[in-house]
Structures are given as structure tokens and as C-alpha cells.
Amino acid sequence: MRIETDPLVCENCGEVRHDDIETITDVPQLDPETYAVGPGTTDVYVCAGCKNVLGVK
Numbered sequence: 001m002r003i004e005t006d007p008l009v010c011e012n013c014g015e016v017r018h019d020d021i022e023t024i025t026d027v028p029q030l031d032p033e034t035y036a037v038g039p040g041t042t043d044v045y046v047c048a049g050c051k052n053v054l055g056v057k
């Protein structure tokens, strides 16, 4: 997923302009199967309006 170029849609707000995206850095990465917190961190993109998570780097 390329957050810089792909159109994003928030399920609460509809289409989200890239100006309306907030980036939260250094979020602990989760293992998708066990949900254990991994050793690394990642960046998460959230809607600035309602804080809905739109994507993960």
C-alpha cells in the first residue's frame, strides 16, 4: 500500500484528503497471527477527523 498516492476512504468520513491524514510513529508492531507485540515499531496512518486507522506503513 502506497499511502502517498492511493486514494483513501475513511469508513466514517468518506474520502480522505492526504492533508487530513495524521501519522502516528513508533507504534509497536503486532504479529498478525498471535497479536503478540513484536520487536519493531511502525507508522500508522489515521483519519485526522475521527482517528480511524486508515493504514499501516
Ligand SMILES: [Zn+2]
Pocket (backbone or CB within 6 Å): 010, 011, 012, 013, 014, 047, 048, 049, 050, 051, 052
Ligand atoms: Zn474519519
